Ligand SMILES: Nc1ncnc2c1ncn2[C@@H]1O[C@H](COP(=O)(O)OP(=O)(O)O)[C@@H](O)[C@H]1O
């Protein structure tokens with residue numbers, strides 16, 4: 001079943017000029033980009049996005065980091081998109097992230113771990129609503145999605 005998930009390229013990756021290579025991972029897997037926004041997040045937006053972490057000792061550093069420069073907010077669509085995007089990102093802690101995942105290849109420390117992706121369908125809905133107006137998300141079919149199996 002097709003899902004939508006929220007993905008963000010964090011400021012550390014932006015400053016390291018990695019956004020093209022990172023987007024290629026989701027795109028070449030077969031997910032479909034249906035929304036994208038480049039912005040420097042406000043503190044208010046960052047605090048809402050990371051509300052569940054507000055009691056953690058790293059929260060202040062996390063909010064400072066995520067608002068420190070441009071980030072790329074995206075919505076990717078496809079079968080099992082939530083789980084697929086998390087698998088492409090790899091483990092939160094880059095020490096544990098497997099080579100071949102985004103964090104395994106480019107992450108080094110916390111909280112600067114390159115990317116974000118929603119952890120469930122409910123979270124995805126909440127995060128997509130926080131960053132995007134529905135009117136700015138596209139619904140479309142790729143040219144190859146209309147192919148039929150031709151019987152010879
Ligand atoms: N122990 C930690 N120390 C510093 N930053 C952390 C720590 N745990 C998580 N973070 C930061 O907070 C973000 C959100 O954490 P979490 O939701 O647990 O991970 P994920 O991004 O994999 O969903 C992480 O991606 C990371 O940037």
Ligand SMILES: [Mg+2]
Nearest residue numbers: 116117118119
């Ligand atoms: Mg999370």
